[in-house]
Amino acid sequence: MFRRVTTTVATLLAAGLVLSGCGATQSGTPGAAADTSKPLRIIADVTPHAVLLEEAEKQGLLGDVKIDVTEISGDIDPNQLVNAGDLDANFFQHVPYLNDWNAQHDGADLVALAPVHVEPLGLYSEKVTLDSVPDGAVIAIPADATNQARALFLIADAGLITLDVKADDEGLDYSQITPETNVTGNPKNISWLKIDRPQLAATLKDPKVTLSIINGNYALEAGLTPASDALKLESADNNPYANVLVVKEALKDDPRVVKVNEALTSPELQKFIEDTFKGSVLPAK
Secondary structure, eight states, rough: OOEEEEEEEEHHHHHSSSSOOOOOOTTBBBBBBOOOOEEEEEEEIIIIHHHHHHHHHTTTTTTTTTTTEEEEEESSOOHHHHHHTTSEEEEEEEHHHHHHHHHHHOOOOOOEEEEEEOOOEEEEEEEEEEEGGOOOOOEEEESSSSHHHHHHHHHHTTTTTESSSTTTOTTTOOGGGOHHHHEOOOOOOOOOOOOOOTTTGGGGTTTTEEEEEEOOHHHHTTTTOHHHHSSEOOOOOOOOOOOEEEEEEEGGHHHHHHHHHHTTTHHHHHHHEEEEESSSEEEEO
């Protein structure tokens, strides 16, 4: 049974669910085995993540597994909640983002399961086309390291800059790629405005911003249609930024986790992604 719980930071705090730091399982005992008869507690972005989880339940792809899906709004870290054991899984991120998060948090043991979908990063503007980008343009890009690198690769692919690295370079550390250190060609003298991802869609209305890089889920929530509105859009082919279900290492073989992951990567869900989002969200390839 799918049960969606829309909540806020304040609600989680009141329930005692934020940052317990004890790594408690659903049994309430640190290190105890999870009770697989209980619902799997998942924190997910609204679109498309919670939509996909609900569709998996509607199509009967979860079998007897029950899930509680929490949609978070506000300043909260889903990885912290899962790492602390307050929730069982999250579904909102790609592997480079997770790797960077694990590296910055001592003792973190979050692991990614199979890639599900790509929310293609897009380059958007309400002011210019790619052929009319002016000298001195300002591009708003994600402030976090891994999505900042991803943005730079897309801008380079659009022909606006050149970089000294390629997205498929072996062993590339995405967290170290910045416009200050890796842009080797900038004929338009572009400058950069680094913004938290949830606020990037709002920069389309900012008179000081020429173009904006917006993550797919935030573009959808802002009413954009990435497949038609983006001036340049990522491809799903060999895309390292596919979104994944994430759990603690100890939970990766939990039968509920295995079943949910199988459902999210099933041909039925992949077809649903193609039919519903029509290129604005892409099945992972």
